[in-house]
Amino acid sequence: MTTDAAAPAALDGITVLDLTAHIAGPYSTKLLADLGARVIKVERPGGDPIRAFGPWLNDEPGPERSGAYQFLNTNKESIVLDLKSDGGREALERLLPLADVAVTSYPPAVAERLGLTPDALRGVADVNVLSLTNFGWDGPYRDYSLSETVLYAMGGEMYSHGSVGREPLKMGGTASLTQCGAMAAIGALGAVYATEVHGITQRVDVSLFDVQLNSVDRRSSAIMAYRFSGRINDRPEVAGPSTGAGVVGVFPCADGYVEMTASAGPYWHRFAEMIDRPDFKDPKWNDREWMNSPQAREEVDVALYPWLAERTRAEIWEAARNAHAILAPLFTAADLYEDPVFRERGLWTEVEHDTLGRFPMLGRPYMLSETPWAIRRAAPTLGQDTDALLEEAGYDAAAVTELRRSGAVA
Amino acid sequence: MNAYLPLQGIRVCDFACVWAGQTATMYLADLGADCIKVENPYVWNPATRAAAPVLPAPVAQMLPAWMAGHPDNDPGPRPWNNSPAFIHVIRNKRSFTVDSRRPEGLAIVKSLIAISDVLAENLARGTLEKLGLDDDAIRAARPDIVILHLPAYGRTGDYVEGRGYGAHIDGVAGSTILRGYRDSAPETNVQTFAGDFFVGMHGGLAMLAALRHRRRTGQGQTIELAQAECSASMFPQAALDAAWNGRATGSIGNRSTEGFVPNGVFAARGEEQWLALSCRSDAEWAALVDYLGSPAWATAPEFATAGGRRASEDAIESELAAWIAARDREELFRDLQEVGVTAGPVLSAKDVTEDPHANQSPAYHRLEATEDYPTTDFPAPSFTFSRSDVTLRTPPALLGEHNHYVYRELLGVSDEEYAKLEAGGHITTTYADEIMGR
Numbered sequence: 001m002t003t004d005a006a007a008p009a010a011l012d013g014i015t016v017l018d019l020t021a022h023i024a025g026p027y028s029t030k031l032l033a034d035l036g037a038r039v040i041k042v043e044r045p046g047g048d049p050i051r052a053f054g055p056w057l058n059d060e061p062g063p064e065r066s067g068a069y070q071f072l073n074t075n076k077e078s079i080v081l082d083l084k085s086d087g088g089r090e091a092l093e094r095l096l097p098l099a100d101v102a103v104t105s106y107p108p109a110v111a112e113r114l115g116l117t118p119d120a121l122r123g124v125a126d127v128n129v130l131s132l133t134n135f136g137w138d139g140p141y142r143d144y145s146l147s148e149t150v151l152y153a154m155g156g157e158m159y160s161h162g163s164v165g166r167e168p169l170k171m172g173g174t175a176s177l178t179q180c181g182a183m184a185a186i187g188a189l190g191a192v193y194a195t196e197v198h199g200i201t202q203r204v205d206v207s208l209f210d211v212q213l214n215s216v217d218r219r220s221s222a223i224m225a226y227r228f229s230g231r232i233n234d235r236p237e238v239a240g241p242s243t244g245a246g247v248v249g250v251f252p253c254a255d256g257y258v259e260m261t262a263s264a265g266p267y268w269h270r271f272a273e274m275i276d277r278p279d280f281k282d283p284k285w286n287d288r289e290w291m292n293s294p295q296a297r298e299e300v301d302v303a304l305y306p307w308l309a310e311r312t313r314a315e316i317w318e319a320a321r322n323a324h325a326i327l328a329p330l331f332t333a334a335d336l337y338e339d340p341v342f343r344e345r346g347l348w349t350e351v352e353h354d355t356l357g358r359f360p361m362l363g364r365p366y367m368l369s370e371t372p373w374a375i376r377r378a379a380p381t382l383g384q385d386t387d388a389l390l391e392e393a394g395y396d397a398a399a400v401t402e403l404r405r406s407g408a409v410a
Numbered sequence: 411m412n413a414y415l416p417l418q419g420i421r422v423c424d425f426a427c428v429w430a431g432q433t434a435t436m437y438l439a440d441l442g443a444d445c446i447k448v449e450n451p452y453v454w455n456p457a458t459r460a461a462a463p464v465l466p467a468p469v470a471q472m473l474p475a476w477m478a479g480h481p482d483n484d485p486g487p488r489p490w491n492n493s494p495a496f497i498h499v500i501r502n503k504r505s506f507t508v509d510s511r512r513p514e515g516l517a518i519v520k521s522l523i524a525i526s527d528v529l530a531e532n533l534a535r536g537t538l539e540k541l542g543l544d545d546d547a548i549r550a551a552r553p554d555i556v557i558l559h560l561p562a563y564g565r566t567g568d569y570v571e572g573r574g575y576g577a578h579i580d581g582v583a584g585s586t587i588l589r590g591y592r593d594s595a596p597e598t599n600v601q602t603f604a605g606d607f608f609v610g611m612h613g614g615l616a617m618l619a620a621l622r623h624r625r626r627t628g629q630g631q632t633i634e635l636a637q638a639e640c641s642a643s644m645f646p647q648a649a650l651d652a653a654w655n656g657r658a659t660g661s662i663g664n665r666s667t668e669g670f671v672p673n674g675v676f677a678a679r680g681e682e683q684w685l686a687l688s689c690r691s692d693a694e695w696a697a698l699v700d701y702l703g704s705p706a707w708a709t710a711p712e713f714a715t716a717g718g719r720r721a722s723e724d725a726i727e728s729e730l731a732a733w734i735a736a737r738d739r740e741e742l743f744r745d746l747q748e749v750g751v752t753a754g755p756v757l758s759a760k761d762v763t764e765d766p767h768a769n770q771s772p773a774y775h776r777l778e779a780t781e782d783y784p785t786t787d788f789p790a791p792s793f794t795f796s797r798s799d800v801t802l803r804t805p806p807a808l809l810g811e812h813n814h815y816v817y818r819e820l821l822g823v824s825d826e827e828y829a830k831l832e833a834g835g836h837i838t839t840t841y842a843d844e845i846m847g848r
Contacts, residue, residue, distance in 0.1 A: 008627070010619035031612075035619045053668050055651035067650030130793075141767040144747045145690070149664060149673055150754040153686035158675070159758040160476075162591070163598055167675040168684055168756050172588020173645040173667045175604055182611035187793035189618050190441045193416035194798050196625070200414055202797035210773040213762065214789040216429040216499060217576075217607045218476045224494035225479025226759035227786050233475045233759060241597055250586070250596045257596050259581045321571040328578035330587045330596055333648035334658035341567040347639045348653065360653040365640040366616045370631035371623050 009036020010371035014192055016040070017099035017127075018076065019116070021048045023148075023174050024208060025105035025132050026072040027181025028188060033075035034364070034373050040095065040389060041076040044083070045410055047382045048073075057359055063382060064356060070379045071362060074351065078380035079389045080410040083114055087408025093124045094393035100192045101128040103184065108133060109143050118203040128191035128201045132184045136207040146208060152176040155212025157219035160233035168235065180211045246291070247271060247300060250330065253308040258316050260327035264291065273323035275307045351378040383410050414798040415442025420621060423519075423526035424448060424503065427458040429576065429606035430637060431532035431560055432499040434613030438528065439502035440791040440800055441618070446526075446816060447505040448519060449809060451835065452842045455533075457575065459490035459497070459809065463845050475759075481783045488840070490809050491782040497806035498789050505807035506816035508836045510541050515836055519543070521821050523551040527624070528617055532560035535570060545632055554630040556620040558613055564636035576603035583641035584648060592663040605641035612640050671695075671719035675756060676731050678739035684756035685739050687730070687746070692716065697750040702733065763787075775802035782808065810839040 014037040018029040026041075026048070033039040041048070050072060051063040057070070064070075079095070081088040096102060102121055104111065111117045111131075118129040134151075135141040149170045152158050156176055162169040170176075187204040195201055214220050222233045241249025246263035262271030264286060272280035280303075284290045308316065313329035320327035329335075336342060337360075349363035356378075364373035386409055390400045403409040417438055422445040424435045439445035454463050461470070461478050465485040470478040478485070479494045491497065509515040519541075523529060529548055531538055538544065545557060562579050563569035572582075580586050585604050590596050616633045624630055642649055647667050648659040666673035666688060673688045689695040692715055699708045707729050712718035719726055734742065739755050746753040755761065762768045775790035777783075790802040817823040817837065831837050840846070 008623070010623040031615060053647075055647055055655060055657070057654050059655050067654060068647055071646035071650060135767060136771060139767045139770045141747075144754070145750075145752040146754070147666070147670060147673065147688035147690050147752045148668070149666065149675070149688050150686045150752050153675065153684070153756040154754040155757075157476075157602075157759075158686070158756050159682075159684075159761075161589075161600060161602060163594075163600075166591065167664065167677065169589060169591065170664050170675070170686075171602070171604055171644075172585055172661070173647050175585070175608075175644040178644045178646070179604070179608055179611070182608060182615065183792050186437050186441075186611060186615050186618065187795075189615065189622070190416045190793070190798070190800070191795065193441070193618065193622060194414055194795075196622070197416060197418070198414045198798075200797055202414075202795055204793050204795050206793045207771070207773075209767070210771050211792045213768060213771070213773045214792050215607045216433055216610065217603045219759075220498055220789045221476035221495040222759040223762050224498055224786070224788070225475040225477075226763060228481040228492070228494050228783065229475065229479035229483045231475035231479040231483070236600055249601075250581075250599050252595070252597065257581075257587075259578050259586065261575065261578070317569075317572065321569070321573075324571065324573050326573050326575065326578060328572065328574045328581045330581045331584050332587050332658040332660070333584045333642075333645060333652035334656065336582070336584050336642055336649070337652040341563075341569050342639065345564050345567050345636070345639070347642065360650075362642060362646060362649040362653070365612050365643050366633055366635040368616060368620060368631055368633050370629055371620070 007372050007374070008370070009374065010368060011035045011037040014038065015099050016188070017095060017102040018042065020103055020105035020132060022050050022105070023068065023072060023177040024181040024184065025103060026050065027178050028132065028184035029076065029103055030072050030074055031182065031185040032188065034375065036371065039076040040098070041073060041078045041380065042092065043078055043080045043382060045080055045407070047080070051382070057356060073379035074361070074375050075377050076380055077385035077389065078383055079386045080383040082408050083116065085406065085408040087403045087406050091390060091393060091403065091409060095389065096121065096125040096127060098392070099127050100195060101130060101188050103130045103132065103188055105132045107143065107145070108137050118205070122201070122203060126201050128188070128195060128204065130184060130188040130191060130204040130206065132180070132206050132208070134207065135209045137205060141209070148174040148177050151208050151212060155209045156215055157217060157222050157233070160218065160222065160235055162235045164235040164237050166235070176212055179215065180206070180208045183211045247304065251304070251308055253311055253313055253316055255312045257330040258308070258313055258327055259330060260320070260325065262325065267326055270323045270325040274319050274325040274327070275303060277303055349375060351375050353378040355381065386410065415800070416798060417441040417443040417621070420444065420528065421526045422446065422528040422530060423523050425529065425531035425533055425538065427455045427532060429499060429603060430609040430613065431530065432458065432496070433607070433610030434558065434560065434617065435530050436499050436501065436503070437611065437614030438617060442798070442800070443528070445503040446522065446812070447500065447503050447807060448510070448522070449505055449507050450509055450511070451507045451838045451840065452509050452511070452845065454841065454845050460485065460493035461489070461495070463490065463841050464847055465489040486782070488782060488809070500806040501788065501802050502804055503807045504812035504815060505809055506813045507810040507838050514831065514834070516542060518821065518836070520551045522816065523548055523555065525820065526552060526555060527621065528556045528558065530558040530613070530617065534573070535561065554624060554628055556617055556624060556630050557632045558617050558635065559633065560609060560613055560635050560637055562636070563638050565634050576606040577601040579637045580605045580641060582638040584645055585641060588645060588648060588659065588661055590661040590663070592661060604644060605637055608644050609635065609637045609640050665723070669716055669720070671716050671723050672726050672730055674727055676734040678734050678742060679737055680739070682758070683739040685734055685742055685753060686756055687751065687753040690752050694751050695719065698746070701746060701749050701751065777802070777805050780805070808839065810837070813837045
């Protein structure tokens with residue numbers, strides 16, 4: 001791999017039994033795996049359903065070629081267990097004592113039917129169990145389902161995202177789910193930390209709905225504001241950037257868009273420097289009445305739009321950085337992939353896959369100086385570690401053969 | 411109380427601001443760390459305690475509700491203690507004031523660092539260095555400390571001087587370009603801060619991991635979390651489609667990145683009554699068709715698979731829109747969920763406060779009225795621990811609320827010295843005259 005394999009990992013010695021699927025749960029355990037925890041991913045026969053979702057490596061579909069799967073499962077081991085069979089269930093019970101924490105994403109009704117509730121798992125072995133559910137274990141919506149979109153609609157601040165008179169908008173991609181995964185990772189590591197300090201184990205419950213309700217992406221604030229003041233956030237009347245009283249919003253330029261904030265005060269002066277218009281530092285630009293006038297708006301528009309139109313995002317961002325103006329380009333993922341500065345910093349890495357060869361992978365979300373984030377292994381192929389894990393759980397070769405024959409493992 | 415808190419005994423010297431930084435340290439505080447906010451009464455940190463230090467009611471009214479919907483629409487004389495945008499991320503923390511730009515103030519900060527396990531900051535680039543608190547100086551005060559930096563674009567590379575808030579960083583991370591209407595240019599976007607939320611959690615997790623390593627080895631370390639880089643992990647599908655297939659994904663509106671058809675947000679009967687709906691599988695589609703009463707448009711054989719439906723996504727959406735428009739949102743939500751279709755209302759902030767599920771959820775914790783705000787349900791930690799007392803243990807720290815605790819109990823400052831620091835303007839519960847425009 002591209003990182004120093006000899007360096008210690010922050011989560012060395014921690015074992016996670018990962019019973020989650022799809023996006024939020026696997027992201028939580030990926031975060032732990034990439035920091036050095038051993039993560040044993042238990043897949044259902046046929047595999048984690050995320051394997052059916054693209055994008056695909058070189059646009060060629062296949063259960064090992066899913067980008068979502070490959071990203072979300074780096075550094076994990078895979079064992080396939082049919083938990084509805086006696087043999088699969090027993091194998092799970094023999095693996096559970098290996099774990100410091102088990103992480104589940106079963107809906108409550110499914111967990112109850114299969115005997116996989118946190119309390120049932122904790123009855124098998126003295127381990128921490130973190131459950132990630134849609135709506136928690138109680139309440140009127142307990143058994144309801146969620147998609148990324150419905151989660152953001154109900155839990156997140158979709159209501160004020162978009163334009164008035166049109167439908168509210170979701171975030172890009174499946175962001176509300178990766179966000180919830182990050183919260184679950186804190187909960188899981190918090191539980192393991194409590195074990196290491198206090199010698200106790202416990203269950204930790206995280207609901208996707210609750211995580212989004214408390215999102216600081218305007219949501220927790222909007223709810224606090226309503227409770228305090230009775231005001232709600234509406235989607236804005238006027239779509240589009242504003243100039244005059246403050247240059248705020250997204251503006252077109254020669255090769256795309258930039259977002260800037262140049263409200264009154266120091267930000268305005270930096271803006272004036274950025275577009276090389278020292279006359280905009282005149283005290284009249286501190287006067288609210290002038291700033292709100294049509295003349296002021298026209299003066300700004302005449303100066304700003306041509307300046308932007310003649311320049312690329314890279315040129316504009318450089319001018320902004322030199323002036324310390326509050327501005328950034330809108331990047332697509334392709335821009336981010338090709339950007340030489342982020343490349344040099346190491347945002348992207350490569351993984352070596354047993355059957356697919358080398359391919360690029362989105363790299364570290366953070367750099368830890370002494371215990372570096374590292375991909376030590378690509379996401380596992382389906383059941384790649386089944387035999388080794390069963391052996392570790394105490395099964396001999398004949399027993400493994402029998403389990404395979406019965407379909408309990410694969 | 412305080413039973414089995416994971417981070418019991420851990421102290422955080424907290425220079426964090428805005429949401430990303432303040433939530434990163436909040437997660438440590440939630441888990442039991444003694445998180446001490448270092449606040450300079452001579453410096454107003456934008457978007458950290460309130461929109462502005464002086465906020466007349468009419469001005470607050472002009473700002474977005476989430477930013478300035480203070481109690482009874484009147485921020486009063488101390489907006490920094492009752493801002494809807496920020497005070498809830500100061501839960502479980504302590505606050506003390508010091509002017510760290512003056513030598514005696516810097517000495518106080520250094521003596522706090524010497525007894526801290528973590529230092530977290532996301533101040534404007536160079537701020538700590540200007541104070542004389544670069545990493546070496548911090549480590550000189552506390553060799554085994556864990557340091558968290560949250561630069562926007564990194565501490566190395568050509569973008570180090572890039573300035574921005576969450577909305578700008580989201581632009582570079584690729585969030586903004588992915589979240590507009592399919593038929594409009596990005597100019598119509600409203601500002602969101604998905605990255606602040608994501609970065610805060612990752613900052614908390616990274617510090618927790620580093621503390622775990624330190625506990626086992628005695629070794630501290632420095633964490634650099636470049637916010638734009640971290641936020642890119644919210645969008646792995648777009649990232650890998652670019653890296654693997656050279657594709658630059660744009661916005662698909664409310665359609666599904668996962669290929670669910672239909673997937674969207676539709677107007678139900680009444681004003682601003684929106685219903686989000688996803689058919690996550692062919693079985694969910696079949697259940698929806700059944701609930702619709704199997705109308706002719708929906709029973710075309712090619713619609714049995716997501717691929718088939720995708721070819722007619724516009725038509726399916728317009729049929730659904732017409733059908734939903736005549737119906738009650740709440741009834742559809744409950745009925746569709748009961749028959750196995752993933753649907754839910756777009757809950758405004760007001761709707762949340764009236765929602766039967768939200769109102770019984772552990773997401774909220776009621777705090778009694780104070781001088782600064784009325785009795786209110788505040789956000790609580792988003793994880794419930796069955797044995798550790800991880801909850802909203804202490805209300806948002808008011809500015810300088812814990813001066814006595816920090817100066818006297820922790821740092822052992824004498825009565826005489828305390829009085830001197832107070833007279834010198836270090837120890838206070840308000841901002842300095844120049845900040846207040848007095």
